[in-house]
Amino acid sequence: MTSTAPSTGPSIEQDLGLVETATTAVLATASRLTDDDVAAASLCEGWTRGHVLTHIARNAEAMVRLTRWAVTGEREEMYPGGTEKRDADIEAGAGRGAAEQLADLRGTASALAEDFPRLGGDLATSEVEMRGGYVVRSASLPFLRLRELVLHHVDLDAGYTLADVEGPVLVRLLDDAVSRLRLSHRAPSLTLRTDEGDTWTVGSGDAEVTGPRHGILLWLARRIPSGVSSAHELPQLPRGA
Secondary structure, three states, X not given: OEEOOOOOOOOHHHHHHHHHHHHHHHHHHHHOOOHHHXXXXXXXXOOEHHHHHHHHHHXXXXXXXXXXXXXXXXXXXXXXXXXXXXHHHHHHHHOOOHHHHHHHHHHHHHHHHHHHHHHHOOOOOOEEEOHHHEEEEHHHHHHHHHHHHHHHHHHOOOOXXXXXXXXHHHHHHHHHHHHHHHOOOOOOOEEEEEOOOOEEEEOOOOEEEEEOHHHHHHHHHHOOOOOXXXXXXXXXXXXXX
């Protein structure tokens, strides 16, 4: 198993507030989508918006399971049946209409909102295992849900972009994206400099990439080079990092 987690920062209570805000924003966007909108392509290669919405809902259920594990100490798989079952569930739900998607999002988000505050109390285990064998701090689950909400809201390609994300949240998401990139043995040697004055280094920092925070995060998270530049060709990022 490989252990990874975002850097320490705000309290669980603060992260829960951010999750609530991000959830409200996703639901507002989803409520405006028509059946045709849901069936259209998202920014996730090979996925429609319906796939993205279904994934957000199934992820909420997964976070409930991991929260229960953290609180009770009784192991629960993030996605019972593994990646194959997870992918099948997303595919099965992707073709639903807008109203059914919205109801699913609301119901699963509500259930998670009831369970998530339990992470602020005494925990039976300080770490849980996510899909792919990644071990994370139990207390980091709200941040990881926030990451899912923000990035997949952008993936809906329905008006919300990373430029709409508050600066402190963007910095935390960038920290997380860089940390995950550093775990890859195929990561290029990079220095990332934002227009806002932040700097991150991967490896020996050979190639310099510049741009606004939201542009660099979009490139790291979705390989979309919008607003980022380098003195030479942009380095190739490994898939899955």
